[in-house]
Structure formats: structure tokens, C-alpha cells
Amino acid sequence: MATSGPLVLVVGGTGRTGKSIVTGLLKHGKFRVAVLTRPVSANKPYIKELAAKGVEIRIGDISTDGHAKLVEILQGVDVLISAIYAGLIHDQRKLFAAAKDVNPNVRVVPDDWATYTPRGIRQLADDKYAIHDYIEELGLPHTYIDVGWWMQITVPGKVPGFELDTAWTFYGDGDKKFAVTDLNHIGDFVARIIEDPRTLNQWVYIWEDELTQAEAWATATRVLGSGWLQETVQVSADELLQRATEFRAKYRENPDLTSLYGLAVAEYAYSIHIRGDNNIATAKAAGALDARELYPDIRVSTFEEFLRRVHGKREENS
Ligand SMILES: NC(=O)c1ccc[n+]([C@@H]2O[C@H](COP(=O)([O-])OP(=O)(O)OC[C@H]3O[C@@H](n4cnc5c(N)ncnc54)[C@H](OP(=O)(O)O)[C@@H]3O)[C@@H](O)[C@H]2O)c1
Incomplete structure (x- = not known):
């Protein structure tokens, strides 16, 4: 790791997105890297691995720490990246308020890392x-970064460690294109984005491939066979809308993490597969910069290449 250069603190640097970001920053070699982890996680083996690579470990909790402690945690930070657990979005206010008090010129990247959806959906x-807005x-x-849908959860249970049960559902006609990215490639883009003056006060969209759900499932069948299809379910656009409406009512009544999770799953599916929001043309029309246009030298994979890679299958033409 670099011993000079800007200091980048990754809050949530041990999470799924955070690990990809930290790996990308270390590979890039131009940053000093620090990771924030909670006291309960400080002795995990992964923290020891990071420390052995020269990553500075800072201990704190953005939910329970007060302003003075957050100010201490943020000392010396030039770039502050948040990739925390999605249930903590609101807690970032305290973090960014403290960041401003420490260094009003700090460049911040808040916890987005998701699909494009217009406001109000x-x-x-x-x-x-x-x-x-805050x-x-x-x-x-600041720089805002979205990444589309992770390739890892695009087809049901097909990537070890990413057995998300909601991915077993085929939504509506499955005919809306949506952008996807290999979670493990996010960090390669992030390392370039945060040093780039063109992305200052901009929104950048990272993506590698774009396909419909029907195309994604056909790709998985080509690569892995069709046995898994028997366990999948279909949900129509009307059923999904109904589900989202019910979860929204529950969330209004009791805005806890369980109702937010149910609502998030239904609304993600509605936005991606029924409205068709998460495609690169729509995101660019809404103002996103296309990371592949900014960094054409970063190698990207198609969804099929990704699936063959994670399952050790040869390319069809090789
Ligand atoms: N595009 C997609 O397909 C997709 C899929 C899933 C998620 N996402 C988005 O990606 C973002 C990150 O989610 P993720 O799933 O990658 O994260 P994650 O794996 O849930 O990571 C959680 C991280 O948050 C940290 N954390 C938890 N509580 C904390 C606290 N009180 N104070 C400080 N740190 C705390 C944990 O740190 P320690 O355990 O080290 O303490 C851990 O590093 C979210 O915005 C989510 O919506 C996108």
C-alpha cells in the first residue's frame, strides 16, 4: 500500500461492497487506506488481514458514537467513502456533519452503490x-456512485455465498433491460473515480453488462443447465405492485428494518423489472456519467463471462 498520497477512509470497509472498494484502492496503489470497523468486529480475522496489508484500522460505531468521537475518527481523512449496511443510511448525517467540521474540503462518497430509480419510487x-440533499x-x-444490480444476485443461488431467496422470482414479462456489475469489480472503478476531477460533484454509474431477466435466465441455463428452473416462481406486475403497496403500508405504520427490507425487495423488483428504470440510457438521461466511457481501459465482463468464471466453465468458443 502507498505510504503517501490521499488518505481514504472506508466506512463499512469490511462489508460486501466495502471489501471490493478496499481491494480496488490497495491495487491502485496511490492511496493510504483506512477502514472503520465497530468495536465488536475489531478482532475478526479479516481486520487482521487488512492491518497486515498496511491498512489503518479505526474503531467506531456511526450509530452510537457522538460528534466528538466521530471527529476523532475522521482526523486526517481526504476522501470519505461510506459503504455501510443499508439499514444505517440516516446515521450518515452525523458522519458527514463531523466530516465537515474536521475538513470542509473532504471529498465524500455516500452509501449508494445501487440501481438507478428516480425520486419518489x-x-x-x-x-x-x-x-x-444533506x-x-x-x-x-462529493461524488455519488451507483453500480446497477450485482451480477452475484442476478440469477438464483448460482454464486456461492449469494443465495438470496428473492432472486428465485421471475417478474412480469422479464423484458426490461437492466445494468449489472460484478461486485468484485466495483473497487477498480472507485479507485479511478475518486482521484478524477471530472467526477467531482457528479454522479457516476458503474456497469459491465445490460440484459433482461429473460436473457439472464437463458444465459444461466446455457452455462449451468436447467434443473434450477423448476424451483423458481413467477410474479406478475400486478401482484408485485400489490406486494409493494402492502409493504409500504406496513412501513408507514412501523418503519423498522424488517418492514424496510420487505419494502426494498418489492420496490427494487418493481423499479428494475416492471418500470425498467435501471438501464444505462435512462441513468445517463437523468444525469449520470458512464464509468465505462470515463475509463475505457478498465476491463469489463459480460454476465455470461462472469457466470463461466465463477463456475469454472470454459468459454463456448474456447
Ligand atoms: N447493487 C446491488 O445489487 C446491491 C446489493 C446489496 C446491497 N447494495 C447496497 O450496497 C450498500 C452496502 O451494502 P453491503 O451489503 O455491501 O454492506 P454489508 O455487507 O451489509 O456491510 C455492512 C458494513 O457496515 C458496517 N457497519 C454495520 N454497522 C455499523 C455501525 N453501526 N457503524 C459503523 N459501521 C457499521 C460493518 O462493519 P463491521 O462489521 O466491520 O463493524 C460492515 O462493514 C448498501 O447501500 C446496499 O443498499 C447493493
């Missing part, structure tokens, strides 16, 4: 947009 996206009120230099 998806609760979790609106919660993240409220954080954008960052702009504070006047902090």
Missing part, C-alpha cells in the same frame, strides 16, 4: 437521496 433510494446543504465536495 423506491423508499431506500429516497432515503439515499435525502443524504445527497451533503449539498453542508456544501461538501
Whole structure:
């Protein structure tokens, strides 16, 4: 790891997105890297691995720590990246307020890392947009980054460690294109984005492939056979809308993490597969910069290449 250069603190640097970001930053070699972890996680083997690579470990909890402690945690930080657990979006306010008090020129990247949805459609996206508004009120230099849908959860249970049960559902006609990214490639883009003056106060969209759900499932069948299809279920657009409406009512009544999770799953599916929001043309029309245009030298994979890679299958033409 670099011993000079800007200091980048990754809050949530031990999570799924965070690990990809930290790996990308270390590979890039131009940053000093620090990771925030909670006291309960400080002795985990992964923290020891990071420390052995020269990553500075800072201990704290953005939910329970007060302003003074957060100010201490943020000392010396030039770039602050948040990739925390999605249930903590609102807690980032304290983090960014403290960041401004430490260094009003710190460049912040809040916890987005998701699909594109316009405002007013998806609760979790609106919660993240409220954080954008707060960052702009504070006047902090920023970059917002979305990544589309992870390739790892695009077809049901087909990637070890990513057995998300909601991925077993085929939504509506499955005919809306949506952008996907290999979770493990996010960090390669992030390392370039945060040093790039063109992305200052901009929104960048990272993506590797774009396909419909019907195409994704056909790809998985080509690569892995069709046995898994028997366990899948179909949900129509009307059923999904009904499900989202019910979860929204529950969330209004009791905005806890369980109701947010149910609502998030239904609204993600509705936005991606029925409305067709999460495609690169729509995101660019809404103002996103295309990471593949900014960094054409970063190698990307198609969804089929990704599936063959994780399952050790040869390319069809090789
Ligand atoms: N695009 C997609 O397909 C997709 C899929 C899933 C998630 N996402 C989005 O990606 C973002 C990150 O989610 P993820 O699933 O990658 O995260 P995750 O794996 O749930 O990571 C959680 C991280 O948050 C940290 N954390 C938890 N509580 C904390 C606290 N109180 N104070 C400080 N740190 C705390 C944990 O740190 P320690 O355990 O080290 O303490 C851990 O590093 C979210 O915004 C989510 O919506 C996108």
C-alpha cells in the first residue's frame, strides 16, 4: 500500500461492497487506506488481514458514537467513502456533519452503490437521496456512485455465498433491460473515480453488462443447465405492485428494518423489472456519467463471462 498520497477512509470497509472498494484502492496503489470497523468486529480475522496489508484500522460505531468521537475518527481523512449496511443510511448525517467540521474540503462518497430509480419510487433510494440533499446543504465536495444490480444476485443461488431467496422470482414479462456489475469489480472503478476531477460533484454509474431477466435466465441455463428452473416462481406486475403497496403500508405504520427490507425487495423488483428504470440510457438521461466511457481501459465482463468464471466453465468458443 502507498505510504503517501490521499488518505481514504472506508466506512463499512469490511462489508460486501466495502471489501471490493478496499481491494480496488490497495491495487491502485496511490492511496493510504483506512477502514472503520465497530468495536465488536475489531478482532475478526479479516481486520487482521487488512492491518497486515498496511491498512489503518479505526474503531467506531456511526450509530452510537457522538460528534466528538466521530471527529476523532475522521482526523486526517481526504476522501470519505461510506459503504455501510443499508439499514444505517440516516446515521450518515452525523458522519458527514463531523466530516465537515474536521475538513470542509473532504471529498465524500455516500452509501449508494445501487440501481438507478428516480425520486419518489423506491423508499431506500429516497432515503439515499435525502443524504445527497444533506451533503449539498453542508456544501461538501462529493461524488455519488451507483453500480446497477450485482451480477452475484442476478440469477438464483448460482454464486456461492449469494443465495438470496428473492432472486428465485421471475417478474412480469422479464423484458426490461437492466445494468449489472460484478461486485468484485466495483473497487477498480472507485479507485479511478475518486482521484478524477471530472467526477467531482457528479454522479457516476458503474456497469459491465445490460440484459433482461429473460436473457439472464437463458444465459444461466446455457452455462449451468436447467434443473434450477423448476424451483423458481413467477410474479406478475400486478401482484408485485400489490406486494409493494402492502409493504409500504406496513412501513408507514412501523418503519423498522424488517418492514424496510420487505419494502426494498418489492420496490427494487418493481423499479428494475416492471418500470425498467435501471438501464444505462435512462441513468445517463437523468444525469449520470458512464464509468465505462470515463475509463475505457478498465476491463469489463459480460454476465455470461462472469457466470463461466465463477463456475469454472470454459468459454463456448474456447
Ligand atoms: N447493487 C446491488 O445489487 C446491491 C446489493 C446489496 C446491497 N447494495 C447496497 O450496497 C450498500 C452496502 O451494502 P453491503 O451489503 O455491501 O454492506 P454489508 O455487507 O451489509 O456491510 C455492512 C458494513 O457496515 C458496517 N457497519 C454495520 N454497522 C455499523 C455501525 N453501526 N457503524 C459503523 N459501521 C457499521 C460493518 O462493519 P463491521 O462489521 O466491520 O463493524 C460492515 O462493514 C448498501 O447501500 C446496499 O443498499 C447493493
